[in-house]
Amino acid sequence: MLKLDAFIYDAHRPLLFTSGTFLALFALFLAGFIALPFGSARSVASDRRATLVKIAYLYAFSLFFYYKSSGWFVGLLVLMTLADFYLARLIAHSQKLWLRRVGLCASLATSLGLLAYFKYANFFSDSVGDLFGLRSEHFDIVLPVGISFYTFQSVSYLVDVYRGRLAPANSLLHYGLYLAFFPQLIAGPIVRADALLSQLEQVRGPNSLDVRAGLYRVALGLAKKCLIADYLAGYCDTVFVDYRALTGTEVVLGFYAYGLQIYFDFSGYSDMAIGLARLLGFSLPENFAAPYSARSLSEFWQRWHITLSTWLRDYLYVPLGGNRHGPRRRDANLVITMLLGGLWHGAAWHFVLWGLFHGVGLVIDKRWCGLELSSPSWLRRFATLHFVLFGWILFRAPSLEDFRNVLARAWELRVTELFVVLGARSDVVALTLMGWALVFSPAALAKYAGERARRLPVWAHALGAVILTQLLLEVSDAAPTPFIYFQF
Amino acid sequence: MVIAWIRSRRPLLELLSVLLTLLVWSGLHAARAEPLAIAGHELKQPDLSEWFAPARPGAAAADTAPERSHPLGSTQQAFGAALPGPLLAGGAARGLAEPGSSASPRTAPAPQRILMLGDSMIEPLQQRAAAYFRATGYKFISVIWYGSRTLDWGKGSRLAQTLQTYAPTYVVVVLGSNELMARDVEQRALHVQSMLQTLGKLPVVWVGPPSWREDRGLNAMLARELGDHFFRSDGLEFQRKSDGIHPTDASGAWWMDRVAEWLRSRPDQTQLVLAAPTGPPRHHAPARVWAPPSR
Numbered sequence: 071m072l073k074l075d076a077f078i079y080d081a082h083r084p085l086l087f088t089s090g091t092f093l094a095l096f097a098l099f100l101a102g103f104i105a106l107p108f109g110s111a112r113s114v115a116s117d118r119r120a121t122l123v124k125i126a127y128l129y130a131f132s133l134f135f136y137y138k139s140s141g142w143f144v145g146l147l148v149l150m151t152l153a154d155f156y157l158a159r160l161i162a163h164s165q166k167l168w169l170r171r172v173g174l175c176a177s178l179a180t181s182l183g184l185l186a187y188f189k190y191a192n193f194f195s196d197s198v199g200d201l202f203g204l205r206s207e208h209f210d211i212v213l214p215v216g217i218s219f220y221t222f223q224s225v226s227y228l229v230d231v232y233r234g235r236l237a238p239a240n241s242l243l244h245y246g247l248y249l250a251f252f253p254q255l256i257a258g259p260i261v262r263a264d265a266l267l268s269q270l271e272q273v274r275g276p277n278s279l280d281v282r283a284g285l286y287r288v289a290l291g292l293a294k295k296c297l298i299a300d301y302l303a304g305y306c307d308t309v310f311v312d313y314r315a316l317t318g319t320e321v322v323l324g325f326y327a328y329g330l331q332i333y334f335d336f337s338g339y340s341d342m343a344i345g346l347a348r349l350l351g352f353s354l355p356e357n358f359a360a361p362y363s364a365r366s367l368s369e370f371w372q373r374w375h376i377t378l379s380t381w382l383r384d385y386l387y388v389p390l391g392g393n394r395h396g397p398r399r400r401d402a403n404l405v406i407t408m409l410l411g412g413l414w415h416g417a418a419w420h421f422v423l424w425g426l427f428h429g430v431g432l433v434i435d436k437r438w439c440g441l442e443l444s445s446p447s448w449l450r451r452f453a454t455l456h457f458v459l460f461g462w463i464l465f466r467a468p469s470l471e472d473f474r475n476v477l478a479r480a481w482e483l484r485v486t487e488l489f490v491v492l493g494a495r496s497d498v499v500a501l502t503l504m505g506w507a508l509v510f511s512p513a514a515l516a517k518y519a520g521e522r523a524r525r526l527p528v529w530a531h532a533l534g535a536v537i538l539t540q541l542l543l544e545v546s547d548a549a550p551t552p553f554i555y556f557q558f
Numbered sequence: 559m560v561i562a563w564i565r566s567r568r569p570l571l572e573l574l575s576v577l578l579t580l581l582v583w584s585g586l587h588a589a590r591a592e593p594l595a596i597a598g599h600e601l602k603q604p605d606l607s608e609w610f611a612p613a614r615p616g617a618a619a620a621d622t623a624p625e626r627s628h629p630l631g632s633t634q635q636a637f638g639a640a641l642p643g644p645l646l647a648g649g650a651a652r653g654l655a656e657p658g659s660s661a662s663p664r665t666a667p668a669p670q671r672i673l674m675l676g677d678s679m680i681e682p683l684q685q686r687a688a689a690y691f692r693a694t695g696y697k698f699i700s701v702i703w704y705g706s707r708t709l710d711w712g713k714g715s716r717l718a719q720t721l722q723t724y725a726p727t728y729v730v731v732v733l734g735s736n737e738l739m740a741r742d743v744e745q746r747a748l749h750v751q752s753m754l755q756t757l758g759k760l761p762v763v764w765v766g767p768p769s770w771r772e773d774r775g776l777n778a779m780l781a782r783e784l785g786d787h788f789f790r791s792d793g794l795e796f797q798r799k800s801d802g803i804h805p806t807d808a809s810g811a812w813w814m815d816r817v818a819e820w821l822r823s824r825p826d827q828t829q830l831v832l833a834a835p836t837g838p839p840r841h842h843a844p845a846r847v848w849a850p851p852s853r
Contacts, residue, residue, distance in 0.1 A: 100570065100574050277569055285576060311739045532575065
């Protein structure tokens with residue numbers, strides 16, 4: 071079943087968690103993990119040795135995983151690891167302030183420089199070219215998968231060490247695994263160094279609860295991604311590309327469907343990453359907390375892609391001055407942070423505008439906080455949700471021209487079309503309604519389901535997994551579509 | 559010893575057992591022969607006896623009922639006999655004999671079974687195409703998979719099965735309109751290559767999408783992959799239907815005229831001797847229609 075080429079990098083088949091290849095490789099990896107020595111509780115030395123072996127094994131598999139998804143860019147990851155590790159030591163152990171600063175700058179310049187080169191070189195050369203009316207050469211650049219995520223992890227590590235908040239990792243292997251740990255390597259969550267490094271002191275492997283909770287979490291993520299997001303993806307692609315052939319009602323339906331798609335896609339992916347880490351006995355930070363129930367835009371950003379927004383807060387907004395220099399400076403800082411956050415999502419003007427849109431939204435949110443608080447909670451929820459949904463249109467539209475056109479199309483909404491559309495698109499309508507019902511279902515329900523699942527015996531998990539797999543195989547006869555956040 | 563080993567690894571072993579169950583299950587799924595998935599509605603299966611009847615060079619245009627010796631069972635032959643309006647049209651003789659038509663009336667073209675497959679852009683092309691091929695004495699069938707992309711044809715078995723069903727001698731692909739906006743052009747190139755591999759040694763030409771807006775390198779990629787087997791339509795000016803995308807019937811006929819000129823002038827075995835269409839217009843319906851692929 072597993073042929074040799076399953077181990078070799080294939081640019082057109084990234085190793086997605088949803089693929090059968092990953093399942094097979096993960097089972098193989100696990101068989102190896104089981105065979106490793108586990109050490110005994112009585113001997114500290116053997117325990118430490120066992121931990122080291124496990125970390126080395128995890129690191130080796132993570133590097134292989136990255137090789138499988140990105141080919142020889144794995145070398146780039148290793149180089150970045152080496153540079154960061156030794157620069158962090160230099161920063162931590164040097165008494166001289168200038169040397170510490172030089173170390174930090176060197177590290178930031180390398181990581182952000184690489185990110186800028188791979189992600190933004192063409193964008194900037196095009197933009198500058200457009201500005202001066204030049205025809206710029208296009209560089210032939212392939213974006214290494216996950217570079218946006220591990221660059222941010224490396225920056226947070228270096229800055230924390232520089233600020234003295236974090237002791238540098240005591241072994242290269244530990245730091246290497248922090249950057250490359252395969253569940254979070256490709257698309258987050260963006261983990262802080264202290265959160266993972268502290269877990270590497272003693273690696274015991276999962277306990278029974280970890281396995282059950284992890285299996286449930288992965289299954290939940292798979293269902294979100296493959297059953298809901300992928301199904302809606304086809305419709306949303308049509309809406310944002312071929313909107314000319316659709317009615318206004320269908321386009322508006324597409325807006326609501328896309329809000330669901332991006333949420334289920336990315337939160338499903340995060341669930342899988344967190345669940346996979348849990349299966350190995352590690353805990354990763356949460357990335358989503360019911361974002362669409364937020365009552366204000368600030369609250370939305372505390373609930374959506376949490377690891378990114380807190381990263382932006384701690385390493386961009388606060389260093390810029392945060393809210394410490396008066397409201398005017400704070401507003402400017404918010405807008406700058408969101409602009410760059412938008413640009414992080416992709417090198418295109420509509421992402422920048424999307425960031426600006428949210429930055430301005432946050433400013434309004436902060437300025438008119440009092441007014442907001444006097445309005446009823448449901449109205450605030452409704453307004454926040456629709457602000458965000460409007461933002462997604464800007465986010466998703468292939469270009470600014472498409473953005474304009476798709477809005478113009480939506481403007482032609484006719485109530486009389488409603489029933490025709492309901493009939494013709496009954497599957498999308500039903501799934502969208504169901505999805506939004508799930509989004510707004512009480513949190514206690516999800517919590518209960520999770521706790522119930524943790525108490526089920528393993529055979530029940532196996533049965534559930536088989537049913538889910540069968541469902542997935544039947545629903546998606548097409549190859550899995552890459553995660554939305556995969557390409558950023 | 560063994561028991562202690564197992565006990566210390568029990569959660570991992572449990573996990574492994576779940577994963578192995580899944581692997582076995584998906585392996586079983588893959589092993590099951592994939593049935594021919596035909597989604598959506600299907601038109602009445604056309605009479606393949608006409609399609610497969612050996613066309614006698616020079617006699618292709620005869621109005622008489624063609625021979626009925628072909629491998630497709632007697633019921634279908636009987637069925638076929640009852641059907642008027644075979645694919646071989648009577649207009650061909652007139653077309654061939656027409657003075658001034660570009661095909662020489664002396665050299666009868668080698669018989670061809672021309673299969674046109676692809677997306678909805680076949681609709682504006684096929685009436686005029688049928689007229690051309692009928693006039694020349696070629697057999698012609700079109701197969702439309704609405705909303706399909708190179709991705710859909712390049713993957714899965716539909717292309718192979720279509721080729722098996724119709725066993726064409728010449729294939730015209732009309733594809734690309736549903737992926738003009740695609741960014742992952744290089745990935746699509748792989749699907750095009752996979753399609754070409756499935757098509758094998760069959761003579762193939764590819765009519766590019768009548769772009770209604772600038773693409774992201776799709777036409778350039780098709781031109782690169784297909785070389786001079788690619789008819790580029792993105793520079794042409796079309797009149798569009800109200801959807802702003804599909805060419806009108808008149809514009810589609812004009813488009814086919816451009817394609818026909820190009821087919822006549824081809825250097826290799828994909829050259830077609832095409833007579834000018836004459837005679838009363840006759841409606842051509844696609845042999846098979848598939849609903850858009852689920853994405």
